Amino acid sequence: MTRTNYIAIADLNMPEQKLINLSWDKEDGGTPARNETRINACIEDACNEIDRHVGQKYKVPLDPFPDSMKPIACHIAIYMLYSRRQPMPADSTQFINYKDAVGDLEKIEMGTSTVPNGVSLHSALEGIASSGSVNQEEPTFGRENLKDF
Numbered sequence: 001m002t003r004t005n006y007i008a009i010a011d012l013n014m015p016e017q018k019l020i021n022l023s024w025d026k027e028d029g030g031t032p033a034r035n036e037t038r039i040n041a042c043i044e045d046a047c048n049e050i051d052r053h054v055g056q057k058y059k060v061p062l063d064p065f066p067d068s069m070k071p072i073a074c075h076i077a078i079y080m081l082y083s084r085r086q087p088m089p090a091d092s093t094q095f096i097n098y099k100d101a102v103g104d105l106e107k108i109e110m111g112t113s114t115v116p117n118g119v120s121l122h123s124a125l126e127g128i129a130s131s132g133s134v135n136q137e138e139p140t141f142g143r144e145n146l147k148d149f
Helices: 016-023 036-054 067-083 093-110 126-131
Strands: none
Touching (some): 016 036, 036 067
């Protein structure tokens, strides 16, 4: 399923010159300009990371995408833009924001936090309930089966 990115370049709220510095490469030639393809690739990677974590508990893509989660997507995308240039020092704002965002996603993945705005929960039992097939065979292992083992 194709997903629309959860955020746009404007949501990053970064000065134009910073976007140019982080996305334009010398190999691009010409006058430095922001490379929207590279920026959107970082945004898409951030959205995929969100889906990877959140998809353990929720149906993805998230629809609607909660506004309260946009900062998470932005922090991850910004980190990915910066990391194109150099490894991030552990005390950099971008790295700290990224780690916090991933931490929030891990809490959602583990079930200790939830996605706001009533996004549908993913249920492993949905497929069983809709297909009507449940395995009713006798268990292979049990107290009686392993008695003389």
